[in-house]
């Protein structure tokens with residue numbers, strides 16, 4: 001008599017759900033949040049004036065504002081650890097270790113085809 005095994009292995013689906021992951025879509029840059037809003041939401045306190053603002057760098061253990069960010073483009077560069085990118089998407093990707101698409105989706109800038 002054969003007893004069917006129950007539990008984690010018995011309930012595992014036979015297909016890989018990742019294979020069903022929708023691959024189509026496109027990046028909608030216009031839907032990215034405004035840099036000032038985005039950085040504020042992420043807890044970055046921007047100081048200074050002009051084109052480049054200063055902030056405590058979240059990419060290293062920063063004690064003084066080493067990060068320079070642009071509010072028009074979302075570009076950023078850290079003077080200490082060298083983290084840099086051209087927009088809030090690049091920031092989001094690096095900050096949370098996401099792929100381009102994941103970051104775009106989280107920021108509401110991924111348009112499903």
Ligand SMILES: [Zn+2]
Nearest residue numbers: 057060078081
């Ligand atoms: Zn840094």
